Amino acid sequence: AQKITQTQPGMFVQxxxxxxxxxxxxxxxxxxxxxxxxxxxxxxxxxLIYQGSYDEQNATEGRYSLxxxxxxxxxxLVISASQLGxxxxxxxxxxxxxSGGSNxxxxxxxxxxxxxxx
Amino acid sequence: xxxxxxxxxRVICKSGTSVKIECRSLDFQATTMFWYRQFPKQSLMLMxxxxxxxxxxxxxxxxxxxxxxxxxxxxxxxxxVTSAHPEDSSFYICSATGGFSPLHFGNGTRLTVT
Numbered sequence: 001a002q003k004i005t006q007t008q009p010g011m012f013v014q015x016x017x018x019x020x021x022x023x024x025x026x027x028x029x030x031x032x033x034x035x036x037x038x039x040x041x042x043x044x045x046x047x048l049i050y051q052g053s054y055d056e057q058n059a060t061e062g063r064y065s066l067x068x069x070x071x072x073x074x075x076x077l078v079i080s081a082s083q084l085g086x087x088x089x090x091x092x093x094x095x096x097x098x099s100g101g102s103n104x105x106x107x108x109x110x111x112x113x114x115x116x117x118x
Numbered sequence: 119x120x121x122x123x124x125x126x127x128r129v130i131c132k133s134g135t136s137v138k139i140e141c142r143s144l145d146f147q148a149t150t151m152f153w154y155r156q157f158p159k160q161s162l163m164l165m166x167x168x169x170x171x172x173x174x175x176x177x178x179x180x181x182x183x184x185x186x187x188x189x190x191x192x193x194x195x196x197x198x199v200t201s202a203h204p205e206d207s208s209f210y211i212c213s214a215t216g217g218f219s220p221l222h223f224g225n226g227t228r229l230t231v232t
Contacts, residue, residue, distance in 0.1 A: 037223075043209055045162075045223040091161065104215045105152055108162045 003027065004092050004109035012115050013082045020067070021077040021112045023092030029053075033095040034075040035106065036066065040088040048090075051075055082116045089113050121145060122214050124224025131202055132232055139197045139227045141212035147192035148214035153185075156209040156226075168195050202231040 005024045013019040025034065032053045038046040051059045051066045059066040067076040079086055090113075093106040121144040131137045141151055150169050154162040166182075168174040168189035176182045184206075186198040195214070199206055211226040 043211070043226040043228065045211065045213075045226075047220070047223075104150060104213075104221045105164055105167055106162075106213075106221070107164070110161045 002109075003096075003107045004094055006092055006109035006112050008112045009110070010113045010115070012117060013079075015084060015116055015118050016081055018078060018080045019082055019114065021079070021090050021092075021114065023075045023077065023109060025073050025075060025092075025094050027073075027094065027096050029096045031098045034066070034068070035093040035095070036064070036075075036077045037091045037093060038086075038088045039091060039111070045091075049077065079114075084116050084118060087114060087116045122148075122212065122222045122224040124212055124227055126227060127225060128228045128230075130230045130232060133203055134201055136198055136200045137202055137229060139199075139210055139212075139229075141195045141197070141214065141224050143193045143214045143216075143222070146214075146216045148195070149192065149216055151189055151195040151212055151214045153187060153195075153197050154211045154213070156211065158209075162211065165197075199229065202229070204231045207231045 003026050034051045036048040049059050049061045049064045049066050051068045058068050063080045065078045089111045091111045092109040123142045125140045129137055152167055153165045155165050156162045164177050165180045166174045166176045166187050168187050170189050170192050174187035189195040207230050209226050209228050212224045213221050215221045
């Protein structure tokens, strides 16, 4: 079974609107971390937001928020007020086990290509 | 903030030659580095985990004799693709952590084997 599932290969959103990118995960660990990265066409991986499994509050970073539903094992990314520069590939990733050292190896989903229309 | 520098950003080599990719942590000691490969329009797949001063741990299906990883210092890890073939053409990207510090990615290397 896939550990990270992103069911939306592509998404379109109008500029200034909000968009939700879906991510579900599968792990038997009690301690884990969930990440979202943005990858523009140039290839670099840009860290957006992180949610730890024990974090009670949903993570927020500027226009990015993570809708963490632990019981459903979902960690959807919400981008508010979309901008043209948000057009990129978005990857959800998971770290299993407690943070640190080799545990920082991440498993990535297949990604969602977001296109923001003017 | 912490930066990971990856070099070269692009490389073209002939089939049968070897190519070395460097991953440097610029302002922190990277005790652990990870190497990923990404084929066009696909996800990042972990190739190996390297800890400074020890042998790399390769993921299943990754040929350790073909993809040589050296992590001889706390600021440098190298990936050498030996006897490269066109099917090795891909985007290779490293990430690094200083233990409990956040994970930082390099900007990636686009390898084309002709």
